[in-house]
Amino acid sequence: MGKADFLSPKAISNRIKAKGLQKLRWYCQMCQKQCRDENGFKCHCMSESHQRQLLLASENPMKFMDYFSNEFKSDFVELLRRRFGTKRVHNNIVYNEYISHREHIHMNSTQWETLTDFTKWLGREGFCKVDETPKGWYIQYIDRDPETIRRQEEQARKKKQELDDEERSARFIEEQVRRGRDGMEDNPVYTELKREDEDEKGLFFSRVSRLLTKTFGFALKVLSASLFALKATASSSSVKRKDTSSSSDYRKEKKKKSALEEIIEMEERKKKKESSVRTDYWLQPNIVIKVVTKRLGEKYHKKKAVVTEVQDKYAAVVKMIDSGDKLKLDQNHVETVIPAPGKRVLILNGPYRDTEAVLEGINEKNFSATLTLDSGHQKGDRVDIAYEDFSKLA
Template identity: 45%
Template sequence: MGKNGFLTPKAIANRIKSKGLGKLRWYCQMCQKQCRDENGFKCHLSSEGHKRQMEIFGQNPERIVDGYSEEFEKCFMEHLHRAHPHSRIAANVVYNEYINDKQHIHMNSTKWLTLTEFVKYLGRSGQCKVEETPKGWFIALIHRDEAEEVEGQKRAKRDRAEQAEEERHARMLQEQIERAQKVARTDEGDEADAGTTELRREELEAPLGFQLAAGRAAAAAAAAGEQQAARARPALAAFDEDGCGGRGGKGGGAPGKKSKVEELMEKDRAAQAAQAASDAARTAASQRLDHWLAPGIVVKVMAKKLTGYYKQKGVVLRVLDKYRGEIEMTESGDVLQVDQKELETVVPQPGGSVLVLNGPYRSSRGTLLGIDTKKFQAEVKLRGGAHDGRTAWLDYEDFSRWQGTFK
């Protein structure tokens, strides 16, 4: 029998001494060697075999630590499945059962420094139900249906594909926007900066007045009133010539006093005007919609939860399901999906281009002429379409700055 044989007295003595668990601090995971005392561990650290293993570890330490962590987690969960599949048990008890195997992966070679961190990781990853009690951490295995796991994997794959498609679409939109801006700069020259002048409001000698254009119902009512007044004039003249109640007649009426016929006509015209105004108001209200986002307009983000973009401006690239839009932020160039409730319209400076977003002139483009800060309204001259050349006063929320110019 050789000097270092398996059945020599020294080898048998070493195996007897190595029964049971050694101290964790004297175990080398790379060499898978357990030392019995500190002196033996120091001798092992200076050995050639250990130095070669440490050179391998130094080439890619993160991958080796991750490999040990994955193997430790796998073995721990397999033991939990076998020993306590339906029990709520202390994590320390399960760990002590797991380390009874001398060949187990030691925790000091993983990315978890303590058992508590590993238990919290199991809870975050959804593998175990974790509970902290005065007696320590308790864990219970979470059983999952294989069909649900397969369905979840398919769902995750579909979500990743949709996200990749959306990112590709966003890149295409960005390229189109850059090409359009390049063409606009080439064609327009310095006219693109015409809407960035300083906002100044000069004091007017007279108060500023405006008149809303009446609709078809109001025009028809006014025409009917004129016809009725024309028919009533001959009768009124004959009545006054007879001297039976007109001004300056023989009846002795007070000068300047209106006759009964005139009062009735005025009441009739007032009722018709009120009815026409009511019809026009109902018509305007029916033309208002609850969604106003449109591609190409400039908006301001008012969502406080978006801390990095709060009160910053961006351009609407496209509208999703009427109420959400893809917004390209002006400063950072990031693309966000924001609901219209968290957006606000932007009022340009006089001379800037706007797009009407609501009301009877919806989808019309125009140029901002002036602003009334007290009434929160602005005067807009409409361009193109059926309302070309018309001037209207619009509320701030009914229009927004438009990224473009008129040719």
């Protein structure tokens, strides 16, 4: 059966399929032929041309492997140099870009089994700087081109010359400053005033002194009068301001406060009172707490315990309810336990600290609970306490 015509749909379809990348398992590196499916690869392996290539390779197998290895290395390094320069890049990114070319050398025909082995080899031979990270291997091309080295040396020399010029100018400025200071430190030389005609000079200075006295005397009178007027106006205005401010304060005091303002003031005083009696430590003996830290493992995480002893206000010795183990924990590693309604609790913070109470109900929206005080001088009163300010009694 003959081949399809060049412009027939089948021939065009075959050329389109052959244009793209195919599977590596159906590629013959010896013959440099890519097959499209398993049947085509099988037929190629049975062909005479493939058999001849195998006979040639069997005579000197290392020669062919070295050739393919050198080709793969040179193409890979050239792509790395042109595409990425001396930037640090992931080796898999470079490899994927390299194999996107249809006529590339496949790695299974080289002396390296994996890309990692090839990356390590590049680092040992000095072609690239390689480093391993949790995300994989990264490579950085080392440019040993004589032109690049000459350019880098030229830049280093220019930079050194600029630094030398700056140091030279700084030294010159320091020298000028030092000379200026030395000149200022010299003691001044005083000379005697000599006059050729004593009468003429004395007459001139006496006239000038009389003229200055008259001028400055008049100016001082005008200035004192203006200052007096300004002082009088300022005092009158200050008296008026004082009168207006005192009258406005009197009206404000006379005005009665509304009921809403009184409630707001009461709430503020209550908050100030609560904040004054609150502390940053809350642990108490004989209460039930829950372990929230994960550092101790799943055995104790989210398990309940009883506080047996409090040490230094912020640490506690607890006894696990399930296993009976004793642990020493910080208050940041535990949290309070909210029992069922009707159970007894202990208030740990706020104005009702160290007071026993009975849990009546829970308000989930406000993250608080209604408690009935069971001890103290306010026994029987109902109060709302936040979750973190009380805990179940053991």
